[in-house]
Amino acid sequence: MRRSTTLLVTAALAAGTLSATPAIPTAPAAATAPTTAPVRYEAEDALVSQGAVESNHAGFTGTGFVNFANVPGGYVEFTVDAAAAGATELTLRYANGTGANRPLDVAVNGTQVADDLAFGPTGAWTSWRTGRLTAPLVAGRNTVRVTSAGALGGPNLDSLTVGEDSGATDWSLAVVQSTTARHTPTSIGGWSYPVGLYLYGQYLVYQRTGDPRLLSYVKSYVDRFVDAAGNMDRNFNNLDSMQAGRLLVALHEETGQTRYQKAAKKIRDRLDTYPRTAEGGFWHSTSTDRRHQLWADGVYMVNPFLVEYGRQFGDAGYANDEAAKQLAVYGGRLQVANGLLRHAWDESKGAPWANPQTGLAPEHWCRAVGWYSMALVNVLDAIGPNHPRRARLLTLLRQLATGIERYQDPATGRWFQVVDKGAQPGNWTETSCSSMFTYALSRSAQQGYVDARYAQVAQRGYEGVLDRISLGSDGRTNLAEISVGTNVGDFGYYVRRERRTNDLHGLGAFLIMNEQLAVR
Secondary structure, eight states: OOEEEOSOOOSOOOOOOBTTBOOOOOOOGGGSOOSSOOEEEEGGGSEEESEEEEOOSTTOSTTOEEEEOSSTTOEEEEEEEESSOEEEEEEEEEEOOSSSOOOEEEEETTEEEEEEEOOOOOSSTTOOEEEEEEEEEOSEEEEEEEEEOSTTOOOEEEEEEESOOOSOOOHHHHHHHHHHHHOOTTTTOSSOHHHHHHHHHHHHHHHHHOOHHHHHHHHHHHTTTOOTTOOOOOOOOBGGGGTTHHHHHHHHHHHOOHHHHHHHHHHHHHHHHOOBOTTOOBOSBSSGGGTTEEETTHHHHHHHHHHHHHHHHTOHHHHHHHHHHHHHHHHHHHBOTTSOBOSEEETTSOSTTSOTTTOBOSOOBHHHHHHHHHHHHHHHHHHOTTOTTHHHHHHHHHHHHHHHHHTSOTTTSOEESBTTOTTSTTOOEEHHHHHHHHHHHHHHHHHTSSOTTHHHHHHHHHHHHHTTEEEOTTSOEEEOOEEOOOOSOOHHHHHTSOEESSOHHHHHHHHHHHHHHTOO
């Protein structure tokens, strides 16, 4: 029988040597799950009587689910292992698209432990919920039989999870420990926005935990590119190259070393001569094929850095005005009637992807919209209640929140690679943008930028992202279904993008989201 480890991390995460940086220790026991992690057993791999394995309703885990025959007595029998004898929580994941209860009897090792356990309507066959009970297991091999008790048969049964979360799992620490075990500050990558995004997320974990090893790792990475005098061999001719500048500001705040201020000022000064559209929006890049273009991605690459630079170095007057202006210009060009943003706009209308009348790209690529949503929240947090562009930014955010909610996948809580076309063949729910939307909605509701009900939308998104994280046989976290870096294209281009596990785009977004929702 195939088993898949569920969303709970063990205390024994590997934490390899980090080159010259001290090893980052495993999480303290108070922040971890129990010694034996809960294990999920997929129903399609169990012994089935009077039922069929199907996959025609979205939202299941594994490769399918069991559809009970509409008669009493059908069963799904799981063979499960227990490390020790004792009372253990059993969690059954199910869907019931009818209006009637479909009760189940549960027996463990031939002894009935639950009679007519209720599995009521979930609203749709794509809406999955869980039912729980506690039952005695023996050490070693056990059989758990779930039997339909009513004339309608049982609900659609997706999985059985054996084990209970006895404490709060610190997924942020788990991801950091796993990632730093896989990569040294040298091997993690060059000066780039995906590395910068991930390490900014790690910095947030450092701020909460105070563990100096987390900061030391970030510093070791940055010091590869900044010499003792603050010099950097970078021309900053595209916005992507500026995102990791947030680490420079953070390191100056933490260490007081002027070299980080000097390096950050090089990015700030580059903006004085950086090319813009007629309305003042920063081009995405000065390269020939990207001139005159605004990409929604770009606002996150420069504007969170800018407002943090302004606060840290006494330049908030310029920085806040510039960042608010950029978000307003980009929003004015990219946001359309459904509240979402198109991926890009070309002022010259000459790009192959540009609509010849509007200059807009054809699709709403999810991570581009996610970048914009996070940047918008970061800048609103910085500019204060009396900024003249605040009302405009709030309008953009509220329209965007409406669109994000509208296109949330009801089955998974996540969002699709092409946000508004979830029903089209080939589309798939993507993890990094789902983390970004979840963060932006949660923070916006917390700050009062949007209605408080969006906190529930964010919570559904959070649960959906957690369904994408698991532990490998090496005890390290794996975050799945993350799109690789992406240019502007059509629907087919986006949905065919490679899906990776543990890509830094997703890991960084996950940490930012998790620090907002799990530990605030």
